[in-house]
Amino acid sequence: MATERLKIDLTYLGPESMLIYPLYTDTGEKILEARTALSIEIINNIIQKHGKIVYYSFADEMGNIPNHRIYSALNKSREIMDEIIKTDKISKGKYKESEDLIEVILNDLVSSETDTIKLLKDLNSYDDYTYNHSVNVLLLVSVFSNKLKKYSMEELKSLLLGAFLHDIGKMKLDKQLLNKKGKLNVTEFQKMKRHPQLGYEIIKSVASSDVIVQQCILFHHEKYNNKGYYGLPYENLPMFPKIISICDVFDALTSRRPYRNAASPANALKILLNSINNHFDYDLVDKFINILGPFVNNTKHFYGRHEICELNTQELAIIVGLGQKDILKPEIIVFCKYQKSRSKINVKFYDRPFRVNLEEDDKRIMINVLSNEYQVYSIKNRLLERSLLKMEAREPSSMDIEGKTIN
Ligand SMILES: [Fe+2]
Numbered sequence: 005m006a007t008e009r010l011k012i013d014l015t016y017l018g019p020e021s022m023l024i025y026p027l028y029t030d031t032g033e034k035i036l037e038a039r040t041a042l043s044i045e046i047i048n049n050i051i052q053k054h055g056k057i058v059y060y061s062f063a064d065e066m067g068n069i070p071n072h073r074i075y076s077a078l079n080k081s082r083e084i085m086d087e088i089i090k091t092d093k094i095s096k097g098k099y100k101e102s103e104d105l106i107e108v109i110l111n112d113l114v115s116s117e118t119d120t121i122k123l124l125k126d127l128n129s130y131d132d133y134t135y136n137h138s139v140n141v142l143l144l145v146s147v148f149s150n151k152l153k154k155y156s157m158e159e160l161k162s163l164l165l166g167a168f169l170h171d172i173g174k175m176k177l178d179k180q181l182l183n184k185k186g187k188l189n190v191t192e193f194q195k196m197k198r199h200p201q202l203g204y205e206i207i208k209s210v211a212s213s214d215v216i217v218q219q220c221i222l223f224h225h226e227k228y229n230n231k232g233y234y235g236l237p238y239e240n241l242p243m244f245p246k247i248i249s250i251c252d253v254f255d256a257l258t259s260r261r262p263y264r265n266a267a268s269p270a271n272a273l274k275i276l277l278n279s280i281n282n283h284f285d286y287d288l289v290d291k292f293i294n295i296l297g298p299f300v301n302n303t304k305h306f307y308g309r310h311e312i313c314e315l316n317t318q319e320l321a322i323i324v325g326l327g328q329k330d331i332l333k334p335e336i337i338v339f340c341k342y343q344k345s346r347s348k349i350n351v352k353f354y355d356r357p358f359r360v361n362l363e364e365d366d367k368r369i370m371i372n373v374l375s376n377e378y379q380v381y382s383i384k385n386r387l388l389e390r391s392l393l394k395m396e397a398r399e400p401s402s403m404d405i406e407g408k409t410i411n
Pocket of ligand 1: 170171199225
């Protein structure tokens with residue numbers, strides 16, 4: 005079986021991370037089983053025996069949904085999109101074929117415990133994005149909704165079909181508009197905003213089409229702050245388009261687009277976290293990150309110790325321990341309070357920073373992990389100036405809050 009190998013420098017792995025795949029030496033000897041929680045002892049032990057460079061290897065399989073099924077979905081996506089471009093509609097036959105394909109994928113999923121997911125990211129042209137995206141959203145929604153263990157098989161079937169077809173309305177828009185480099189102007193954005201309605205009209209003309217599929221196509225661009233395409237009240241919307249929406253955004257962020265580079269999975273998860281109370285609600289983001297995060301990011305946590313996070317209480321904290329039961333609830337040291345007024349941010353540093361385990365604090369919620377390097381650098385400098393941080397000379401990553409100032 006063909007395998008891909010990734011070189012890993014163990015000194016960059018934090019304790020408490022968990023790798024989805026096994027670790028190997030350069031000669032292929034297995035060093036560590038998949039899904040072993042790492043500790044400093046384990047890492048040091050491997051470094052002592054095998055050196056700090058090891059290999060992380062994963063089989064050329066795309067989870068428990070077989071490759072050939074994923075490529076069937078990709079071909080089906082092409083056939084459907086091409087049909088819509090030529091005829092402005094989707095035939096009863098193609099709709100039925102999509103239903104059959106979804107049913108087989110659902111059977112693959114429920115008959116085995118999925119433990120990995122690999123999305124289609126190799127693009128030969130920008131046009132490939134549209135086809136790949138429909139398959140990727142289908143894959144993400146499949147694993148996510150199945151692991152939620154909340155829905156019947158009938159509901160899952162409709163949801164997965166909705167995921168597969170969510171963007172078909174785009175086939176009625178100009179190619180230049182879809183592949184435009186740079187930001188869309190107001191007129192172009194108005195045109196883009198029509199794709200859910202156009203998709204709904206295409207799918208409604210298929211007599212046998214499902215109401216859940218129709219809702220997924222119509223409402224997948226609504227937002228928690230009611231500033232989505234239609235501006236509908238989020239709390240009244242059904243759950244299925246919301247599930248599609250978060251998977252849609254994750255795949256879009258991690259894909260290379262004509263106007264920007266792809267974000268890494270860890271950064272995309274940070275962006276999703278930062279979208280709480282704007283694009284998505286806390287519960288959905290929390291579930292997405294805890295259920296799908298480890299699958300798409302290869303390790304359990306998308307942040308590390310010493311990163312700086314923002315709390316709902318308008319406080320900043322430094323992460324000192326990774327969330328175990330809930331990834332979004334790490335152990336932190338809260339060091340300042342801030343207030344945003346217009347374009348200014350007023351910061352008040354605490355004289356005595358204090359340690360909080362977010363798993364035991366029902367008042368504080370982590371809503372952002374700062375990813376702007378300049379911002380992080382300047383905050384850490386201010387902590388150093390106030391002697392709230394100590395920095396060990398040769399290891400810039402081993403910054404820590406000074407023990408004496410902690411409650
Ligand atoms: Fe869309």
